Each structure stands twice: as C-alpha cells, then as structure tokens.
Amino acid sequence: MTKARKTTTQTPEDESGLDRRKFLKGAAAAGAATAAAMAAATKVAQAAEAKPSEPKAEANMRGNSFIARPGSDFMLDVIKTLNIDYIASNPASSFRSLHESIVNYGGNRKPEFLTCMHEESSVGMAHGYAKAAGKPMGVLCHSSVGLQHAAMAVYNAWADRVPVMMFAGNGMDANKRRPGVEWTHCVQDPAGLVRDFIKWDDQPASLQHFAESTVRAYKMAMSPPQEPVLITLDIDLQEEAIHGEKLSIPKLSLSTPPQADEKSLREAAKMLAGAQNPVIVADRCVRSQEGVDALVKLAETLQSPVICTGNRMNFPSTHYLNLSESRPGLIRNADVILMLEVQDPWGMLHGMGDPWKDIRRAAKPDVKVIQISLADFMMKSNYQDFQRFQPADLAISGDAQTSLAPLTDAIKRELSSTRAAEFAGKADGLRKRHRDMKERMKTAAALGWDASPVSTSRLSAEVWNAIRNENYCLAVSDRIAWPKRLWPTTKYTNMMGGSGAAGVGYSAPGAVGVALANRDKGILTVTLQPDGDMCYAPGVLWTAAHHKIPLLIVMYNNRGYVQEVMHLQRMAGLHRRDPKTARIGTMIYDPEVDFGKLAQAFGVYGEGPISDPNALAPALERALKIVKGGAPALVDVVCQLR
C-alpha cells in the first residue's frame, strides 16, 4: 500500500499569504476554541502546509518575548502527514513544546493527546491499538526515566511484532540544560536503553533531519516484520524558532511486504500436495481479515487442519478445519507441517519436562517442515525471543500473509484431479473431528460449573452470553484459554492475542488501546483482566474514563500470581519441604484488592467482588449497558486460580 504525500517546502517568505500561527492566534482571540473552530483551524493549517510562512513582523529569536514559530510546529506537521490519530503520553518537560504544538497548533486532533499515568501504559495502549487499528499510535516519553518506565512494554510490542511510533524528549546540548533535574533526566543515547528490541532509532540534529527520520521510522515500523521504532526529540530543536531554513516533508511510500519467491513456493506446494497428513500452524501470520480469508482458501485447498497458536486470530474457530485444540494428535501424525510465521518452531515439535528438562519429541522423526517467516530479518542477539533453533526442510523467507494466495495457487497447479478428489474426500471426517473437539471442550467446561470462586470456563461462558449478539472483540485473548476454545470467532478483529513477551502489565493498557481503536469502528470490546496485571499500572482506568473509551473489563481475579504459586509448590516438593508456604510472596490476600472500588476511584463504573457464579449474568448486563453508553465498566469476579 502506498500513500501519496505532499512534499512541502518551508520558506521564510509567505507566498500564499496564509500564516498558520497568526490564524490560530486570531482564532483563539476570537474565542473560537471550540471543536469546530479547532477543526477549521487545523484544516486551514494543513492547507497552508503547501506554502507555509514565517511571520515577518514578529521576532523569532531567543531573548525576545515570543517564539514566532517553534520547531515543534514543524515536527507536528510531519507527524500529521503520517495519519497518526492518537499520541499517548505521560506529560514531561522534555517534550513540552511538542505537547503544546499538539494541543494548540494542531487543535488536539489527529493526533489527539491521550493522557496516561505511566509510560508502560502509553506503550501498552499503543501496542493493543496497533493490532486493532492496523496502524501505529504515537507515544511520547520523557528522555531517560520515561523511557525506562516504557521499556518492558516496548519489549512486549517487539516480541509481538507490533509497530509503535515512539518519541522521546531529550536535551542534547549540555550548554543549554537547566541545572538539576534536567541534567539528571538527559541522556547521551536515549535509545540505547531499548535498542535491543526496537527496529530502528535516530536522534535528529535538525528539523529536516527529523522529517526524514520520522517518515523513515514510520515506514520501517510498518514493513513486516512490524516493530516499534524510536525518534529522539531534542529539546532545543523543538523549542527554538524555525530560522527560515528550507524544510520539506518526504512523501511516505510504504514498502510492499516481501512475498516468498515463486520457486520456493512451488517446492512447498509439491511437498504439501503430496502429503497424506499435512498440518498448517499459524502463529503471527495474518494482520487483517484479508489474511484470514487467504488462509481459509489455502486450508480448504489442501483440506488441511489448522492449528492457531492464539497470538493472532488467523483462522475462524467456527471452520471445521480449525482443530487447534487437537494439536498433540495433529502434530504427532503429520507428515508435512507448514509453519506460518511461527515464533517457536522447535516448541511445536518438542516439549520439555520441568524441572528435569527432558525433551519429549511431539512429532514424527521424519516429519517435513516448511517455514514461511521473516524471522531471519529481525533477529538481534541479546534478547532471546527468537527461541530454540529448529532446522526446516524448506525455509522460505517471506511475509506469510502476502505469500498465502500465491502458495494456494501453486498448490492448485500441483494437484492432479485425482489428488484433489482425495483431498475433498477428507472433508467429512474433518468436520466430524471438529464437532467432536467442540463437544469435548463443552464437556470440559461443565466441570466445576457451580464452583465458587467462579470457574474460568463459567466466567468465559457467562461473558460470551452477555456479548454474543454484538460485533465483539476480546482485547486480550490469551489469559484464559476458554474463549479460544469456546467462543465462535469469524473475524480477524474478534481476538487480539496477548502481550508478546509475557511481560506482566500489558493486559490492562493493551485492552484500552484495542478498545480505543474499536470505538472508532463501532466494535464492542471486552477483556478478561487478570488482577496481578491490573495492579501494575491501574491508572489506565482513569485514562479510559477520561477519554471515554468503552471497554467491558471483567476481572479474572484469582487473587494471586498463580503461575508462581505453582512454581513455588513445585520447588518445595522437589526440595522435600513444606508446600503450604507456596502462597507467601505469590498470593494477593490480607487484604484482598477490591477492584470494583478501584475502578470507581478512577471514575470507572465498577462492581463486585462476585464469587457466586449465578450473580455474574445480571452484573454483566448492568456493566454492558454502561459500555454501550460509551464508557468503560468493570466487574470484579473472584475466580478459580486457573
């Protein structure tokens, strides 16, 4: 996809007669600070970009009373050309000038400033938003300390292959730093903190440099494999007046995602067409409904079962070829496995016991593995999210989504009419297998149905029944497995996967970001929110309330970091010591957190805690009414530990 952008030239002379700063000043003086006026101001300001001006009469140098046109105005011009709708931030002095440009010069529209209470929340929101919106959100961070807060969330986005457009304020010129805190917060190389898990960064030394690097960064972030990028904003560059230098904004031309080469696809097609039991494993394969549809065509052509890992909604759960919950048997019997952007191919073919680290082969020794992935294009050494090395019989570099249609065509060409008929004959058996799998899931969900605290299957079923008539989205879909097992998914937007790096603290801001993107699309967003995750940065509830982001938050409140309970318990058993102490340092009790009240404190509708499963449905109904009214709502449900 290529978007044509205007190239603009900033000259000292106002050839058009339009002066943005004067226009805005005049509009403000006339009391036109309404949304309509702001929109008009922005429209005219954008029109003026073609032939901008600089006030002749006003001084624009330091030492005078005013800065006629700060560099941050031009920075915002650049950001606006990238069609960024929101910019999430906890405010900070190192980008005060750009902040002011956003809210005044830009009218606080496209991008709109989202007030966040933690940089981890800002990035987490941007992470979730990008998956739902299909484009990045901007994030503004304070130089050192802000970026340090943001770092874990950036790593999550990196591991989840999600674009985030990050900016970090910083003062490069030591001669101009104010004494004290400004020195403490400035850093020689801000991006060094996160460089191991971002795709690219730059620290522009001029406004023209900023324009080119920002457009380049956006382009790189959006090119698969999509990843976060970071541009450092020099304080002086933002705050000093534009001195009449010639400035232009480069045209954004997004790179075409790299399709796998035809020769390799033909080879893959031969292997798949000749397979008796092919299996498709889809991980971070698709980015849109187009990708889902293309994967359906591929699977139907082969009559191949599909295993979705859950990191993206790759394939409808309602389709008979989605046999994700039969993974062990499918992998065990497969003769050819097609892995589509699978992060951990070794883990697909093996298991490892804990704590003895015994390796358990899950697939046939002679299974043929085909990988289509861009993993080789994004590796860095330090962080190990690339997982254990797994050789492939055919390793194809290419964007999986883009390669699906040509692979399907290649398979069709390879299939003889006899073979195609054989494949078609498998459909009835696979349909039955899908039905049986669903029945097994329902039978398993019934266990502990009336338990109190509420079972996670009951929780999932009750939430589904509350939203099943809506165009829904489960914002974070990996914290409880039941929705993936039970809920009918047909659209890419139905489930948004998880955090990527399993860094705790993503679920709450990620869900708010998803809900923001969905608000603009009219999709109802729900999330099953772990309590431990919520406790990391609950201020995101306030952000959701303040910006009127409708989101149904159903607490999966098991009052602990339960995975760690299991680890402690295991260690105690191995050490022949008391397992009863496993709750120390792992469970959240004495006192229990009241998440209903927590929500209320942040201005969000909240109720609970609910331990009686029969009380859940009416509570969800009440909360859903609030959400449909355009606000977030939280229901605190005390759940079984898993």
Next chain:
Amino acid sequence: MRIVLVFAAALCAGAAFAQDAPKGSAERGKKLFVDLACHSCHGTHGQGGGRGSEPTIPAGYPWQGFLNQLRKPRLDMPAYEEKLVSSQDVADMFAYFSSLKAAPAAKDIPQLKTF
C-alpha cells in the same frame, strides 16, 4: 488430550476404588487441598485449569491412582512424601473429592448451548 491420557493411565493403575480408600474427613480434605495449593492446578472441584495443561480429577477417580499420583507422579507434578503429606491427609483429600456432586452435563447447561 494429554491430561485425559494421564488419568486414564492412572485409572488403570488403580486396582482399588473409593470403597477401598482409608476413611477420611471431606471437610479437612477440602481445606488441605487449598492449603497445599493443589487447587492452583486442579481447581477446587478438580475441574483442572483454564489453559488446558492442568489436569482434571474426574469423578470416580480411584483411590490407588490418587495415592500413586501424589507419591510417584507422572509427568511434571512434584511428588509429595509421607512426611509432608501424610496418608491420612491423602485420604482426607480423597474423601473430599468423593463427596463432590458430579458436574452437570454440558447439554443441560443453557449457557453452553450457545456454542
């Protein structure tokens, strides 16, 4: 599913059923099951976990299999020795599970009919 297989194996291994189990206190067993954090994997009602990898303890589970799984567990579950979890403790927990009402059938649960 792996968990089903594990318990099928355990069922086969257990020659004795509930009537052969030592007498235990269901009330004490319920508390012990939580105190020992067994419910973090298995759930308070033996329903297993939400991630698919945590084993269920199905109704009718045999005593010998229950005891074997605690003392010499299959797969990744840690072993619990007599000095930490006594035979009486095991009997109490077994009594608790034996006392539980069977879960309703999925076909009889209205909320599950929508899937």
